[in-house]
Amino acid sequence: MGKMKIRLFPDGTIQMETEGIKGKKCADYAKVLERLADAKIYNLEKTEEYYQSEILELDESQHLKDN
Helix, strand or coil, X not given: CCEEEEEECCCCCEEEEEECCCXXXXXXXXXXXXXXXXXXXXXXXXXXXXXXCCCEEECCCCCEEEC
C-alpha cells in the first residue's frame, strides 16, 4: 500500500511525496491534493517509482487488488 507525505510551509507552499506508488498513478494523487487544497502544481519531480510498472494480481476470488 502506498503512502503520501504532505508538508505545509509557512509561506503556503505544499510539498507532497509519494512512496510505494508505482507508475503514473502517483500523479493522480498529486491532482487530488491539488483539488482538495485549491492549489496549483508548479513542479512535479518524478522518482524512480514513476518509471516502474504497477503489478496487479488476481486473488482466489478473482478480484483485482493493488500490490
